[in-house]
Each structure stands twice: as C-alpha cells, then as structure tokens.
Amino acid sequence: MTALKKPKSRIGEVNVERILDAGLAVFARHGYSGARIDQIAETADMSKPNLLYYFRTKEELYRAVLTRTLDMWLKPLRELDPARSPREALGHYIDQKLAYSRGHPAASRLFAIEIMQGAPHLSRVLSTELASLIETKKATIRKWIAEGRLANIDPYHLLFAIWAATQHYADFDAQIQTLTGKTLADDEFFEATKLAVKRIILDGLVLR
Amino acid sequence: MTALKKPKSRIGEVNVERILDAGLAVFARHGYSGARIDQIAETADMSKPNLLYYFRTKEELYRAVLTRTLDMWLKPLRELDPARSPREALGHYIDQKLAYSRGHPAASRLFAIEIMQGAPHLSRVLSTELASLIETKKATIRKWIAEGRLANIDPYHLLFAIWAATQHYADFDAQIQTLTGKTLADDEFFEATKLAVKRIILDGLVLR
C-alpha cells in the first residue's frame, strides 16, 4: 500500500538485504516493541541514521521483514501436489515444513508472534492471499477423502495439525532444547523428527 | 526466589488479583516490552503508582503473571493417567488441553511468546519442574508401547505433537478465525476440534 524502499544502487541493495536479515533476527528475539533500531543497525553493521535512510520508520522495516517472512512461509503449501498419493504429498509437505523450521527458525517465530498478537500487520494478507491458497488446497484434500484414500477430516483441521506440529519445532525450540537437549540443527534429531511427525499424523498413535 | 508481593489486607488481595488479570491480558497482547504499565493499571481500574505499590517493578509483575500461567499450563499433564487405556488417557489429555486453549487463550499465548523469545524468565522452571514431570510421563508412555497398545514413538515427539496441535487453537486464533470464521469459543467448532485432533493424532490420516 504505502511506498516502500527502493535502493538506487548495488550497494544499496546489499544494505537493504543486510538490514532485513538483522531485522528478522532482532524482531524475532525481542518482538516489535522490544527491538531497538540501534540494535538492528549494529547487527547489520551500520549506524542508526543510515538504517533509517533505507527504511524511514521502524514500522516500515517491520512490515518489510514480515512480508518477506510470509512469502517463505507460504511456499511449501503452494507445492502440495494433488497428483501424488496423500501419503506422498502430505509426507512431502511435512518434510518441507520441517525443513523450513530448521532453516528459518527466526522467521517461523516472528510469524508466530505476529499472529499471536492478533496479526495487526498481516490480517489483510491472511484473508486474501493465504485464504485463496487454502481454498485451492481444500479441494485437493476433499478429493483424496472422496477417493477413500484419506480419513474424513475437515481440511482445516488437517492443515492446522500439520502447521502446528511442524512449526512447533522452530517456535518452541527453547523448550525442546531444555527437555531433550537437542535441536533441529542436529542431523539425527532432524531425521527422527521427520519420521515421528509423519508417523503420528499420517498413521496415528493408537494401534488397532 | 526473590521475595514477591504480600498483600496485607483483603482489599490488597483483590487488587493483586485484578492486576494479575490485567497484566496477563496486556502482556499477552503486546509482549513484555510493548505492554505499558499505564495500560495495565487502567485495565485493572487503578492508577499507575497504585499498581507499582503492589508490584515494585514491571519485571516483578511479569514474573508473577508468568508463574501463574505456567501452573495452569502444567495441570492437565499431571493428570495423565497410566491406569487408563492409551486412547482414553491421551484422549482425555487432548480434551483438557483444548479446554485450556479455550478457557485461557491469553495465558497460552503469553506462555508461547515467552518461550519463543528464548524463555528468558522460565528456563529454570522448565529444566526443573517441567523436566521432572516429563520424566514421569515418559515412563507411562513407554509402558503403553511395551504393552503393544501404542505405536513405537519417542515420548517426546508424542507430547510435542499434542502440545502443538492443541495450543495452536489458542495461539493462532487470529489466523484460524480469519480462515474459518470460527473460534474455540464457538461450541460446535470446539466439539468438532476435539474430535478432529483426537482422530488425527490417535488414529492418523491415511487409511489403510
């Protein structure tokens, strides 16, 4: 809506990139209000006025960081493939989401914090871009159910369960690390997690 | 550890209660830094200096709110009953956690935000109280597995999946409401959610 930044040179583009990275790290760790421009600038290796030269306000920077985050968040869902079997497609989706949790934990947390605080900056995007994407994927899921290849579950709850279980490993990393001593960064734990999540959600816990 | 508040009269106790409620609401919506003492005081219907009379610093109030929150969070897990069947016991646990998400969404979000930001105020409690409780429950789960009544899943991943799926409905309420138009406050949606979560986690999605 409002005009954002437009770097005029190569060096400008590099700086914008550095600022976005720094902003993501600091916003995710301290929240919007807790993040200080000084700290973001320092993380990005530049002075505060210089940062404000690229993003005129803290709010503008926050929105930019958030937009970038949401794009990454949406990507795996776009790839959910109706042509494959539900086990393959959903399994692949879970793998992709867990890879995202592993590769971009700060982005996952920032997104989560934003939504938990009422999504004041995202509500528009959620109700348009995400909602229409979901609409498409609902059809895919319903098709699988109609074919008798999937339990008769409301597509929403299915997606929520997958989102929750996969994002949990990034968002609650501190808790997981305290309890298990491990993180998704650990290769073995990452593989074990992929198997466990797929087993729980796709196959269920209770033996019959 | 540090001495906290100790109301000396009946009116004092009532005020402390009001402040804790107000603090929970405001901290959950704006995070620690974003919450303003003025706003908490106003929500609790008192002046800022009066609030500071009961809690000497913002930090002290925050810790008090957080402690209370964690106690509520732990309660359902304590009740996980090894004597019942896994389907009954885990099903009951899921129901309890969803009831908590419905009844105390702000507490759920505050707890989540705190952990996502590295649990700076909770790490001690997590590694002691929660860790030892988990140790007990791990035995219960392993017993069920040994008896062949539960799939062979690492107890940690089992608990994480349940926590994630149930808390999601409180924590991501804004997103859920945007997409489905409903909240756990809606009776029908609440019942449907309980069934869906139990079906997904206990029975799995893929038909065999």
Place this chain on the structure above:
DNA sequence: ACTTGAATTGATCAAATGGTCAAGTTCGGC
C-alpha cells in the same frame, strides 16, 4: 578531474515511559 546523486554519520530533539515521592485518604482494631 569534475560533477551529481547516493550513502553515511555525529549531534540533537521530542515523546514515551518506568519509576519515585510526598502528601492525602481509607480501613480495621481498640
């Protein structure tokens, strides 16, 4: 080398905010 616009920063401002304090009011036991 010169010019022009982009990039950079030290100094500074204004507003917001956590916290204090002295002074006043209310409450509960006697």
Place this chain on the structure above:
DNA sequence: GCCGAACTTGACCATTTGATCAATTCAAGT
C-alpha cells in the same frame, strides 16, 4: 472516636528511544 498501617494519587524525574538534519564522504558517469 482514635490511631497506625495499608492504600491511593498527582506531580515529577531520568532514561530510553524513534526520528531528524546538516554536514561530510563515497561512487559512478562524463
């Protein structure tokens, strides 16, 4: 009714922090 302790508050202070700006440096094209 009296009295001390608990409670309440308007005014105020110190610090933090988002944002501005004039002045300087840097980079690229000619």
